[in-house]
Amino acid sequence: MTYHSMCIANITKKHLFRTPSILAIFLTVTLVSQGLLFAQKKQQRPNVIFIYADDVGYGDLSSYGATKISTPSIDRIGKEGIRFTNAHTTSATCTPSRFGLLTGKYPWRQKGTGVLPGDASLIIPTDRLTLAKVFQNAGYKTASVGKWHLGLGEKNKQINWNEPITKGPNETGFDYAYFFPATSDRVPTVFIEDQNVQGLDKLDPIAVDYSKKIGNEPTGLENPELLKLPASPNHGHNNTIVNGIGRIGWMTGGKQTRWTDEEIAHVFLSKAEQFIEENQKNPFFLYFSLNDIHVPRMPSSQFKGKSQMGLRGDVILQMDWTVSEILKKLDELKLTENTLIIFSSDNGPVLDDGYADKAVELAQGHKPAGVLRGGKYSAFEGGSRVPWLARWPQAIKPGTVSDALICQIDLLASFAHYFQQKMEVDDAPDSFNTMDAILGKSKIGRPYLIKQGGALSITRENWKYIEPREGKAIQELTNTETGNNASPQLYDLSKDLGEKTNLATKYPAKVKAMAGELAKIREAERSR
Incomplete structure (x- = not known):
């Protein structure tokens, strides 16, 4: 320890807690230091x-x-x-x-x-x-x-x-x-x-086609007996078989690249x-x-x-x-x-x-x-x-x-x-x-949200509006309700999270306002 630092140490020991001004300075420096450390920790990038x-x-x-x-x-x-x-x-x-x-x-x-x-x-x-x-x-x-x-x-x-x-x-x-x-x-x-x-063999090049069959590999449509997981009807999962499973699309080559x-x-x-x-x-x-x-x-x-x-x-x-x-x-x-x-x-x-x-x-x-x-x-x-x-x-x-x-x-x-x-x-x-x-x-x-599920919808606070859209109410392949309806739909999600009661006819002004907001945002290049 240097003579200078020894003097400072002695002064600190003797006078720090008996001299209000020195004590105040000490506490201020300490608090500032701790604050900086806290700020650094708080701003640490996760x-x-x-x-x-x-x-x-x-x-x-x-x-x-x-x-x-x-x-x-x-x-x-x-x-x-x-x-x-x-x-x-x-x-x-x-x-x-x-x-x-x-x-x-x-x-x-x-x-x-x-x-x-x-x-x-x-x-x-x-x-x-x-x-x-x-x-x-x-x-x-x-x-x-x-x-x-x-x-x-x-x-x-x-x-x-x-x-x-x-x-x-x-x-x-x-x-x-x-x-x-x-x-x-x-x-x-x-x-x-x-x-x-990964694992590509240049002697077994890969080719892919989604419009027509290529190559002579078995397909789920032609060789269902080779499938370990049968395809559901009409879904399109019956093209090239890989790992015993029919896929969407046709593929040839790349035998050693294919996953399990x-x-x-x-x-x-x-x-x-x-x-x-x-x-x-x-x-x-x-x-x-x-x-x-x-x-x-x-x-x-x-x-x-x-x-x-x-x-x-x-x-x-x-x-x-x-x-x-x-x-x-x-x-x-x-x-x-x-x-x-x-x-x-x-x-x-x-x-x-x-x-x-x-x-x-x-x-x-x-x-x-x-x-x-x-x-x-x-x-x-x-x-x-x-x-x-x-x-x-x-x-x-x-x-x-x-x-x-x-x-x-x-x-x-x-x-x-x-x-x-x-x-x-x-x-x-x-x-x-x-x-x-x-x-x-x-x-x-966020103040509002527009979502896409076939039809567009807009949610603001507890209200959700779904725009009119022609189409089937049920997607038959997956048995899913699509939300398609030729008439507008309005739901109060705070009381009806399951969207069972369409309130559009009860609140026409709300429907008009939300439809207008959706149209405005849809047309805008930037909206936030």
Whole structure:
């Protein structure tokens, strides 16, 4: 210790608590220092993991009322964080919901955002801001692991699966990507890492066609005796057989690249865990898009027959296990405290969606949409009101339940605002900053929401208006109420969450006002 520091130490010992001015200075400095440390901790950038389940309904989790099946690991997120009762996708099907999530733009504003075939071109503009780019701009490492289903390659150009595919997740903001192109019921049934099909043999090139049969491989239509999972009639899951399952579309070649359905969950989990481990010392954003519980439902032997609800129940258990493994990995690496983990679904539930897996017969009273009406493909709440649970120990109070109106489309603006990033006028035109609601600090979410389930609807406060739309009231293939009605529909969701009583004729002024608001927003380039 130097002579100077010794003098200061002696003065401090003798006079600190006897001299009011010195004491005041000491306390002020101490408080300021502690305040700065607190502010630094408060502003610490969390790791973010968004777990995106597929076709999981509002009533499919035990934390949302399911009694025939238990999802303790997913429920744990809500118990240790927040569970939302009024959270939504933009759409009642997968591709548009994913488009809205990553772009902050209503998918109905852009043509070609419907459910895509496996050989579709990329529908996300590479020159626009995306959710992944928001994180990249904040210095995060980003990854997309799992289902993609947003197209690949140049617009109106056939994909060459045997060469690097130059437009995909990497070009939309993900440093790393491990995925399959569309859905597991569509060809090509291959994994892609960044730009390259995994395990590709140049001597066995891949070709894909969605308009006509190619090659001589067996199909579900011509060779049903080869199927281990029969296709439901008229769904189209009867083309090229891969792993004993008929797919949508035809494929030749790539024999050693083709996945085994029972291994998909484990493969994606291992890639997600690897990314977390490799980036544990850096802030990271992981978009973990599960295959479960989409058809064909083919759980690993670890879960087959374990739910007593058939294959659909088994893959719900597998999904919950996947979440448990991610939570364990965070605990193991001591990342739990500073990681925001969100679990949600891309649209509402469906039972029979193409394969005769007895999901309807074995539901045993289970209501996948809970109290909601409709499901996947529907304009009713069951189509796009979804589970949403989030945990961030440093910021979210455990055991919080929120009825704030939030939507996945808002994540882009919310994180851009959180990172104090400037957004251009064309960026995320329909995304609101709802970060306070997402973290449970406010019960106020976005002011209104437009959703797409065939017909468009608008929700503001407790009122929901569904625009008139011609078409069948029931989608026969899935036995889902579509919400189609030639007359306007109006529901008071605060009293009628199941949308049983149409109040349009009782409140014509409300119908007129909400129809006008929907038309105005639909026509506007930007509305927020």
